[in-house]
Amino acid sequence: MIRVRSLVVALSATLMLSTVAACGSGGDGAPKNVSAKTAALGTLTPGVLKVAVQPYAPYTTVQGGRIVGLDGDIITYVAKKLGLEVKPQVTDFAGMLAGVQSRRVDITIGGVAWSADRQKQGLFTDPPYYSPPAMAVRSGKTYKTLADLKGLNLGTVDGYVWVKSIQAVPGAKLHAYPDANGVFDDLGAGRIDVGFLDPLIIIAAQKQRPDLKIATEYLTPPTAAEVKAKPALQYFQPYQTGFYLPKKATKLEQAISAQIDAMYRNGELAKLVTKYGGDPEQFLKPAADVATARRGVDRPSDWTPPSIGK
Numbered sequence: 138m139i140r141v142r143s144l145v146v147a148l149s150a151t152l153m154l155s156t157v158a159a160c161g162s163g164g165d166g167a168p169k170n171v172s173a174k175t176a177a178l179g180t181l182t183p184g185v186l187k188v189a190v191q192p193y194a195p196y197t198t199v200q201g202g203r204i205v206g207l208d209g210d211i212i213t214y215v216a217k218k219l220g221l222e223v224k225p226q227v228t229d230f231a232g233m234l235a236g237v238q239s240r241r242v243d244i245t246i247g248g249v250a251w252s253a254d255r256q257k258q259g260l261f262t263d264p265p266y267y268s269p270p271a272m273a274v275r276s277g278k279t280y281k282t283l284a285d286l287k288g289l290n291l292g293t294v295d296g297y298v299w300v301k302s303i304q305a306v307p308g309a310k311l312h313a314y315p316d317a318n319g320v321f322d323d324l325g326a327g328r329i330d331v332g333f334l335d336p337l338i339i340i341a342a343q344k345q346r347p348d349l350k351i352a353t354e355y356l357t358p359p360t361a362a363e364v365k366a367k368p369a370l371q372y373f374q375p376y377q378t379g380f381y382l383p384k385k386a387t388k389l390e391q392a393i394s395a396q397i398d399a400m401y402r403n404g405e406l407a408k409l410v411t412k413y414g415g416d417p418e419q420f421l422k423p424a425a426d427v428a429t430a431r432r433g434v435d436r437p438s439d440w441t442p443p444s445i446g447k
Contacts, residue, residue, distance in 0.1 A: 168222050175220035178389045180243045186221040188212060189236040189245040191229050195337050195413050197247040199225045207337060207413045208246040211265050212380065214405060215396040233381075234259075240383040244393075248335065251379045256435045260386060261379035263394040263443050266410060267427065269375045269419040270356040271336035273324055280331055282357045283373070292320045292329040298372040299333035305369040317342070325349030340414035355419055361426075375424045377431075377442070401443040421445040 171184035233245040288308035295313040320332040
């Protein structure tokens, strides 16, 4: 998402957030017995974490007033550690960003990609995971490199950034669809060879639609030289996600980042990625350019991105 998933998102600060009732204290009042340490985090309501999300299973979905999915489970775990009660607010992606930048919510989650431009208007936590370049393919087919994609029929959703990368593949034909279902339907029917979508979306479709006989492959990212020659290929590289907060929420960002880093070390993130069908080796190990992108921008010059296996 720059949202790496969409290039056509309008950053309209006028979008209204529709609040979904959460469990716990009623209204916007603070929960009882909020500790001084929790209150010091500076959330809009002491003891409450207002989280903007959009429906995007299996990353974020609101069920019974709770946020579920990979990002939902991560923020729920973190909030519990910090003594915060999660209150979801459902909107679209533009509303998620606008809610943070106007400080109507404390944070937004759901695979939001870090970018140098976006961090100028908000704060990013350390990456809760890294989103690898995933491909939906027909079972029995193997594509690993850019060279393997030459001349193929490649599909994605209209407006997703993979449109630009597909257009940069020599001889490839772009097939753009209104939603992911169109990609999966044509892939299953053999009208396209590869579909580019977020990895957990592909993995979920494998389970929910076994009749399509699709599989998940991970593309070997293009080299720095290839990206330099064709900048649009950058969207075939892994991207670092982050939870996004208002500029003034420095204490809260630091506290959440510390909990995320701990989850890499204690195995919780690997457990959650596995729960949703992801490969921790793909999701929890940063690419080489992750550190260089943020050092001296919104992280110290010696910052090391979190990773499993350290």
